[in-house]
Amino acid sequence: MSIFENKEQEFTPISKLGEFGLIDLITKEVKRYNHTTLKGIGDDAAVIKIGDLCQLVSTDLLVEGVHFDLAYAPLKHLGYKAVIVNLSDICAMNAIPTQITVSLAMSNRFPVEAVEELYAGVRLACEQYKVDLIGGDTTSSTSGLMISVTAMGTAKEEDIVYRSGASEKDLIVVSGDLGAAYLGLQILEREKAVFMEDKNMQPDLHGSEYVLERQLKPEARKDIVEMFMEMDLKPTSMIDISDGLSSELLHLAKASGLGLQIYEEKIPCDPTVMSIAEEFKLNGVTCALNGGEDYELLFTVAQKDYDKIKANPNMTVIGYMLDKNSGTNLVSHDSKIFPLSAQGWTAHENKK
Amino acid sequence: MSIFENKEQEFTPISKLGEFGLIDLITKEVKRYNHTTLKGIGDDAAVIKIGDLCQLVSTDLLVEGVHFDLAYAPLKHLGYKAVIVNLSDICAMNAIPTQITVSLAMSNRFPVEAVEELYAGVRLACEQYKVDLIGGDTTSSTSGLMISVTAMGTAKEEDIVYRSGASEKDLIVVSGDLGAAYLGLQILEREKAVFMEDKNMQPDLHGSEYVLERQLKPEARKDIVEMFMEMDLKPTSMIDISDGLSSELLHLAKASGLGLQIYEEKIPCDPTVMSIAEEFKLNGVTCALNGGEDYELLFTVAQKDYDKIKANPNMTVIGYMLDKNSGTNLVSHDSKIFPLSAQGWTAHENKK
Numbered sequence A, B: 001m002s003i004f005e006n007k008e009q010e011f012t013p014i015s016k017l018g019e020f021g022l023i024d025l026i027t028k029e030v031k032r033y034n035h036t037t038l039k040g041i042g043d044d045a046a047v048i049k050i051g052d053l054c055q056l057v058s059t060d061l062l063v064e065g066v067h068f069d070l071a072y073a074p075l076k077h078l079g080y081k082a083v084i085v086n087l088s089d090i091c092a093m094n095a096i097p098t099q100i101t102v103s104l105a106m107s108n109r110f111p112v113e114a115v116e117e118l119y120a121g122v123r124l125a126c127e128q129y130k131v132d133l134i135g136g137d138t139t140s141s142t143s144g145l146m147i148s149v150t151a152m153g154t155a156k157e158e159d160i161v162y163r164s165g166a167s168e169k170d171l172i173v174v175s176g177d178l179g180a181a182y183l184g185l186q187i188l189e190r191e192k193a194v195f196m197e198d199k200n201m202q203p204d205l206h207g208s209e210y211v212l213e214r215q216l217k218p219e220a221r222k223d224i225v226e227m228f229m230e231m232d233l234k235p236t237s238m239i240d241i242s243d244g245l246s247s248e249l250l251h252l253a254k255a256s257g258l259g260l261q262i263y264e265e266k267i268p269c270d271p272t273v274m275s276i277a278e279e280f281k282l283n284g285v286t287c288a289l290n291g292g293e294d295y296e297l298l299f300t301v302a303q304k305d306y307d308k309i310k311a312n313p314n315m316t317v318i319g320y321m322l323d324k325n326s327g328t329n330l331v332s333h334d335s336k337i338f339p340l341s342a343q344g345w346t347a348h349e350n351k352k
Helices: A014-027 A075-091 A112-129 A180-197 A209-216 A222-230 A245-256 A271-279 A284-290 A303-309 B014-027 B075-091 B112-129 B180-197 B209-216 B222-230 B245-256 B271-279 B284-290 B303-309
Strands: A037-039 A046-050 A053-063 A096-106 A132-135 A138-140 A145-156 A171-175 A237-240 A259-263 A297-301 A315-322 A328-331 A337-339 B037-039 B046-050 B053-063 B096-106 B132-140 B145-156 B171-175 B237-240 B259-263 B297-301 B315-322 B328-331 B337-339
Touching: A014 B112, A014 B132, A037 B132, A046 B053, A046 B096, A046 B132, A046 B145, A053 A075, A053 B046, A053 B096, A053 B145, A075 A096, A075 A112, A075 A145, A075 A222, A075 A237, A096 A112, A096 A222, A096 B046, A096 B053, A096 B145, A112 A132, A112 B014, A132 B037, A132 B046, A132 B053, A138 B014, A138 B053, A145 B046, A145 B053, A145 B096, A145 B145, A171 A245, A171 A303, A180 A209, A180 A271, A180 A284, A209 A271, A237 A245, A245 A259, A245 A284, A245 A297, A245 A328, A271 A284, A297 A303, A303 A315, B053 B075, B075 B096, B075 B112, B075 B145, B075 B222, B075 B237, B096 B112, B096 B222, B112 B132, B171 B245, B171 B303, B180 B209, B180 B271, B180 B284, B209 B271, B237 B245, B245 B259, B245 B284, B245 B297, B245 B328, B271 B284, B297 B303, B303 B315
Parallel strands: A053 B132, A096 A132, A096 A138, A259 A328, B096 B132, B259 B328
Antiparallel strands: A037 A046, A046 A053, A053 A145, A096 A145, A171 A297, A171 A315, A237 A297, A259 A315, A328 A337, B037 B046, B046 B053, B053 B145, B096 B145, B171 B297, B171 B315, B237 B297, B259 B315, B328 B337
16 A cells, blocks of 8 residues: 555655745645635735735644754743744734634643643733634644644735835845844753763753743744834835744845845844854854744835834844845955855854 | 653643543633634634624644544545545534645655645645635654644624524534445455455455545535525534534534434435445444544524425434433434433444
8 A cells, every 4th residue: 555546656755845845836736716815825924805804824833853842942932932933924914913723733642731831831922912812623643742823813905014015225124133043942952962961961051041032932023013003114025034034035035026235244143142153163143144033023114214213223224125136145244245045044054 | 851840740641631621621721812803712613803704714633643544545635635624614604615724744754746646635625615725834744744724714793603503492404414434434444454464455445435435535515505695594503523423413502502302213324324334233323423524514493494494405404402401312213312422433332
């Protein structure tokens, strides 16, 4: 018995295609049957027209051993983070998340208390972000833990911000600071390795509180979306930074059909990021570019709106959009130009 | 390193709590922060108010080795079925499904061609039901295949049918016929066992086409919801039959705060169900009551609406709602009264 009807077939490993190749394969034949589907696959969230309003929908699947390691990710944090990564996608559409569903598959190594811990994290995220848990599914699995979260939010059609809306000369802005979540992961991996060698070793986490918190308990920048509303600013394009600044910049450029230029010296990094990066013989800016999991917002604003953001400590202008032929480049401290590459956050080497 | 912060804790296996106990545990502390959440956990789908309309949302997680066996479920069928079970939940709210998201986790034993097969099934369901695939997530897993589907649909608030709306004396109706999907599974399990003993044996599936199709390629009764609209009939309560008629009747009775009585001789079963059940030394009606996976609709209608359904070959009246004190009973062929029990469809013994 084979999983295929035609046993003569030749098979292609998924690794040969890569993640984006696989997504292209899945989406290339997708048809649209409903005029209410304004946006399907290809942005941070899908958009469904419902009467005069729009519903945003985003979903993520977290798998033990792939996305998290229970050796250092406490279940409560994991539940919290699983919700946050989805809320972040709704925020990236310039909308406020309002509902989530959470589905769990767990092997029998997880007792009731594990489920309670995980849901304590889910509930905490719901409370912090005023989001309702409206459904889900709970089932056993043959091995490991898997969490599937779908987040929803509502917005007026004219308020929704897509990846594709940037224009030439628009300013490129990031919220908060970058690179910390990646370094938090490096520290956890290091301490796990130390512990595995000698079970009496206690982890040395002093001075790493900030980067650890960014890795274990990230936040979605709902506050930034609320700021946009208060300051009556609509970004021209937006995406959340889940895979690293570099990769997200390339998404924005591609979706908007433009080029762009950013400046290394402008990329906001916390001072502890720079010093911890050095410990790991990494460059802090590289962690920001290729690290990922920061869940900050990357967006573009028209030049006329510069006054609205220039004094805001939560927002940093890092460059601007250019015509398509200008490419997608980083200008380094010493004024050299490097093309950006879409390196995933799992790649550990220092590229620069 | 433990998955718990407090290592002194005592642990409770999930099996001790049971599926419904676990759901109670998860939902008991759930708060509602948004007035747009009209219905959270506890029906076939959640209901979100969006402007003048409502959005229905339902989600299901299918796990290899728990919900399906790739030894006999072809990937294309599996993709199709994963979508159908969710569309069925939207139909059970008296709404037409319009969008889905599909997330996949797969170990590296699955090649690109496996993903294509599975999505061919997903696309076929989308085409048949005019539903748009609007998003999802694709990731690797450390073992096995897992599919998480979320389905959405839109309805006017006044058209939505909940489990809780039945009144005393309402007629209890089922669409189609029951018990076949369960017997299809029995045949597949039997032929797999035969094959495992002797790999040269070819499966003997002659005469079982109907029950196999009901198991491997179920359909959602969107057509019934459309009939309701055409005949201007709004059921008073509704649920889809995923866990077996008995379990779903108990859900309706509990949610509506009523009792009920159904008649064994009225339960619609296909003739092949009766004969195949006999082969397995089972009772066909027991398969209908406790089998599950039929994805038919179970609903109640007011007595005044009887004329609208009485000549409809797709609908069978099987009993009526009673006051709470009357209990939830089955009247057998020989007029004996048996209380209904919520036996899951995985229980294989013949209870009657």
